[in-house]
Amino acid sequence: MTSTLQSEFWRGEFGNAYVDRNAASPEQMQARLVLWAEILSHTISAPPASILEVGANLGVNLRALRQLSSARRFALEPNELAREILVKDGVVVADDVRDGLAQKIEFPDAVAEFSFTSGVLIHIHPDHLEASLREIYRCSSRWIACVEYFSDKPEMIPYRGHDDRLFKRDFGGLWLDTFPDLRIVAYGFAWKRVTGLDNLTWWLFEKC
Numbered sequence: 701m702t703s704t705l706q707s708e709f710w711r712g713e714f715g716n717a718y719v720d721r722n723a724a725s726p727e728q729m730q731a732r733l734v735l736w737a738e739i740l741s742h743t744i745s746a747p748p749a750s751i752l753e754v755g756a757n758l759g760v761n762l763r764a765l766r767q768l769s770s771a772r773r774f775a776l777e778p779n780e781l782a783r784e785i786l787v788k789d790g791v792v793v794a795d796d797v798r799d800g801l802a803q804k805i806e807f808p809d810a811v812a813e814f815s816f817t818s819g820v821l822i823h824i825h826p827d828h829l830e831a832s833l834r835e836i837y838r839c840s841s842r843w844i845a846c847v848e849y850f851s852d853k854p855e856m857i858p859y860r861g862h863d864d865r866l867f868k869r870d871f872g873g874l875w876l877d878t879f880p881d882l883r884i885v886a887y888g889f890a891w892k893r894v895t896g897l898d899n900l901t902w903w904l905f906e907k908c
């Protein structure tokens with residue numbers, strides 16, 4: 701199993717404490733429902749019958765998607781506690797949850813019609829980003845989305861007192877530069893003041 705400074709952080713005590721903090725509160729769920737209703741509205745030409753979240757944690761996105769779509773849900777998540785909650789709460793059935801990292805995903809090619817990350821690419825060291833994008837791409841047959849923090853130049857931001865745990869950049873640009881056959885379908889910004897979400901930028905791509 702691949703291991704990095706960043707993945708050990710998420711598998712260990714920090715990751716467990718994050719799971720405890722990251723409650724699927726009514727406010728959080730409402731905000732995620734609005735976000736995903738918007739993103740999914742752009743897939744109306746071919747609504748996905750299956751969705752993979754890479755780095756799902758306890759599933760605030762997949763819980764919202766469960767309400768908006770009957771798609772089969774898959775999850776990849778390195779933190780064991782989070783995986784247990786995903787299964788215990790019926791967000792994803794046990795067979796459709798995998799341990800692992802984006803840089804090496806133990807799901808077959810095109811396991812889902814839609815694959816995405818939310819707040820995960822920002823935690824992957826730049827040296828492992830391209831491998832991660834290639835795996836996320838491989839796992840989707842059609843749609844790819846990412847919901848991340850944006851910066852127009854790559855930068856490392858101290859994260860809860862730690863260096864080398866949070867990296868911002870133009871992730872949408874990186875997706876397009878890495879895969880010339882991706883078409884940008886839609887993008888947007890979840891402004892904190894209005895949405896309650898953390899100033900997240902999202903992009904939706906389709907394989908052509």
Ligand SMILES: C[S@@+](CC[C@H](N)C(=O)[O-])C[C@H]1O[C@@H](n2cnc3c(N)ncnc32)[C@H](O)[C@@H]1O
Pocket residue numbers: 706707710711715754755756757758759760761776777778779782800801802803817818819820823824
């Ligand atoms: C900030 S949380 C975001 C959780 C969830 N996607 C959300 O939007 O609420 C980051 C998640 O990514 C997971 N993670 C960290 N590094 C990862 C990697 N290299 N590949 C896949 N998941 C990773 C962490 O365990 C954690 O659950």
